[in-house]
Amino acid sequence: MSTGITPCEYARQRHHDILRWRNLWTILLFVFGSVLVLSLIVIVAFILLQHRYWEGAVCALGTVVSGAAVKWIVERRQDAKNEEEEAYRDVEAKCGAPALEATVQPAALSSAKDLRERYRLFGRWL
Numbered sequence: 622m623s624t625g626i627t628p629c630e631y632a633r634q635r636h637h638d639i640l641r642w643r644n645l646w647t648i649l650l651f652v653f654g655s656v657l658v659l660s661l662i663v664i665v666a667f668i669l670l671q672h673r674y675w676e677g678a679v680c681a682l683g684t685v686v687s688g689a690a691v692k693w694i695v696e697r698r699q700d701a702k703n704e705e706e707e708a709y710r711d712v713e714a715k716c717g718a719p720a721l722e723a724t725v726q727p728a729a730l731s732s733a734k735d736l737r738e739r740y741r742l743f744g745r746w747l
Contacts, residue, residue: 629716636708643705646698653694657687 626634664680 632712632715636712639705639708643701646701650694650698653691657684657691660684
């Protein structure tokens with residue numbers, strides 16, 4: 622008698638963990654993008670309202686650096702998306718229904734699909 626977990630349970634847990642990371646990368650990307658937009662507003666305020674071009678140039682340089690950081694975050698987010706899709710296929714393979722029972726969906730697969738939909742923040746394209 623073994624006390625280990627089944628391959629299906631392991632695949633579901635792995636998918637859940639990877640999905641959580643995908644969600645965290647998405648949140649970080651949203652927050653970082655919001656900060657970037659706010660910094661652009663500050664640049665416009667410095668240049669137009671106070672005629673302080675030096676501070677505007679420094680802010681613009683900071684925005685360019687932030688843009689490079691956003692590129693890195695987007696790449697990590699894409700990696701997390703690819704890993705999550707691979708983990709989801711693994712759940713389907715390990716917990717999927719046999720060919721004779723194709724119309725009946727197992728509870729494990731159904732809960733994995735529900736979890737995937739619940740963690741999806743910005744639609745199916747991300």
